Amino acid sequence: MVTTIQVSERLITLLKERKFSDSETYEDVILDMIEDSQELSEETKRHIAKSELDIKLGRIYTHEQVKKKLGL
Numbered sequence: 151m152v153t154t155i156q157v158s159e160r161l162i163t164l165l166k167e168r169k170f171s172d173s174e175t176y177e178d179v180i181l182d183m184i185e186d187s188q189e190l191s192e193e194t195k196r197h198i199a200k201s202e203l204d205i206k207l208g209r210i211y212t213h214e215q216v217k218k219k220l221g222l
Contacts, residue, residue: 157165168179190198204210211219 165176165179
């Protein structure tokens with residue numbers, strides 16, 4: 151179902167500022183904002199913690215190092 155809502159000029163301005171492109175709809179902008187405010191899943195939190203540990207222990211490689219190792 152499609153519906154119309156009233157928003158202030160101030161809100162329209164804020165929504166316009168958050169658009170990445172002219173083709174992006176206000177609905178897209180609002181949905182992105184809602185998604186950004188949702189809590190991370192437990193799986194995502196575990197992956198972040200593992201990545202932080204990898205960084206701390208030096209288990210990271212630059213793009214150049216990977217290219218060299220792969221012979222690219």
